[in-house]
Amino acid sequence: MNHQFSKSTIKYAWLPFFVLLTIMLAACGGAETAANPVTQAINTLTEEAEPETTILEESDPVAETAVVPAAPEIVEETAVTSPPITPSTDLFAQEQQFVSIYENVNPAVVNIAIGSGQGSGFLIDGNGHIVTNNHVVENGGQIVVNFEDGRQLPAIIVGTDISSDLAVIQVDANEIQDITPVQLADSDALKVGQIVIAIGSPFGLQNSMTTGIISALDRLFPGAVGPNGVPFQIPNIIQTDAAINPGNSGGPLLNLNGQVIGVNTAIESPVRGSSGIGYAVPANIVSNIVPQIIANGRVDTPWLGISGGLISEDAALALGLPADQTGILINEAIAGGPAATAGLRGGNSPDVIIGVDGVEIVEFDDLLGYLVQQTIVGQTIQLQIMRDGQPQTVNVTLAARPATS
Structure with missing residues (x-):
């Protein structure tokens, strides 16, 4: 009571x-x-x-x-x-930027179903050309392209390049005139720490977006096996911690302007799930390779014809060079290749490549990146080398990379 x-x-x-x-x-x-x-x-x-x-x-x-x-x-x-928590205007601005990128770019990002597999891709022009990975389409079969609005269009393979793991497929251009193609960025301007966005179909979940940062740049990624049994390397690979999983292959990695900085290609994980290490082929390789595929159905990749690695301190001293000498020590100039034809040496008295066309070479990736992005087959380049302790310049005419396996 x-x-x-x-x-x-x-x-x-x-x-x-x-x-x-x-x-x-x-x-x-x-x-x-x-x-x-x-x-x-x-x-x-x-x-x-x-x-x-x-x-x-x-x-x-x-x-x-x-x-x-x-x-x-x-x-x-x-x-x-306590007063209500109000997110900063910067946070709201970033959130809105993510929303805008997804709404603007997502219509051009597609799911590619082929045989029993699937992957991702993106519309590169108004002619129905779609960029994806070579490994998405290499096994052949009927291709169906699924757009975010539900459209399903058949596609054909225009061409592939196993060396860069890129491919181009094509749908009927008349069916996609209302879709704005993506734009490519300058991947040479990228910096570690930049925010990036991945859109694709991880595990078949179409039109999924994840975010992260650029974790590292200029990684080397093993590609097809060359004529000497050594795998060719894909240079300038972008490493990101944005969640990339099976099915993201071929999809775009974007900057905050909604431009493509790379093509998501691979992950490093023992369980086939994202572990925070994803790799993307940089946009500048795409901009060089894709037009060749569209024009010719294939790519003639410039080839120097050497194998080698970074010069060590011990090797530099043995060759009469400063201990801190940088460059690429030639282990082998492949017989019949452009380098051997130009007189470059490997073996017991190897040459050390320190520059190409005046561009300093510090890492192997510097040399490969320059060849893949800046040169074409038949072009003559100037290699700056150290031979017998002295600097020299050697002219080398690039040939097409031999067939890979």
């Missing part, structure tokens, strides 16, 4: 104390109660008080007789609460 107290009744809460005090004084032989000032004070307070009563519920048997002292007046305190 709830008893409520009126506001004024609290004033009488201390009266029993004074009554008890008066009785105690009288019992001890004090003045008479009528003349006791404490008793007078109690009487005065009693006369001035206007006690209030609270009517209890009708079902309560005490309601007809009980007069309940009122509760003390409680001053409500203003509750102290």
Whole structure:
């Protein structure tokens, strides 16, 4: 049973104390109660008080007789609460940028179903050409391209390049005139730490978007096996921690301008799931290779005809070079290849390549990247080398890379 107290009744809460005090004084032989000032004070307070009563519920048997002292007046305190968390305008701007990129680019990103497999790709022009990976289409079979709006179009293979793991397929251009193709960025301008976005069909989940950063640049990725049994390398590979999984192959890796900086190609994972290490073929290789595929159905990749690696400190000292010498030590100039024809040496007295056409060569990737992105078959380049401790320049005419296996 709830008893409520009126506001004024609290004033009488201390009266029993004074009554008890008066009785105690009288019992001890004090003045008479009528003349006791404490008793007078109690009487005065009693006369001035206007006690209030609270009517209890009708079902309560005490309601007809009980007069309940009122509760003390409680001053409500203003509750102290934390202000709502408002994300920074920068965060909102980034969020909106992601939304805009997805809405603008996603219509040009496709799911490619071929045989029992599938992958991703993106529309590169208004003629129905779609870029993807060679390994997505290399096994052949009927190709069906699925667009984000539900359109399903048959496609043919225009051409492939096993060396860069790129391929071009084509759908009827009349069926996609309302779709804006993607734009390619300059991948040479990329920096580690830049935010990137991947769109594709991981595990067949079409039109999925993930985000991350560029984790590293200028990685070498093994490609097809060359005539000497050594795999060719794909240079300038972009490493990203954006979630890339089986099915993302061939899809675009984008910058915050919605431009393609690379083609998602592979992941490094023991369980075929994203472990934060994904690889993409850079856009500048795409811009060099894809036009050749469209024009010729194939690519003649420039070939120097050497195998080698970074020069070590011990090798530099043995060759009479400074211990901190940089460059590519030629292990072998393949017989009949452009380098051997030009007189470049490997073996016991190897040449060290330190530049090409005036561009400094520090990593093997520097040399491969220049050849793949900046040269064509039949072009003559100038190699700056160190031979017998002295700098020299050698002219080399590039040939087409031999058939791969």
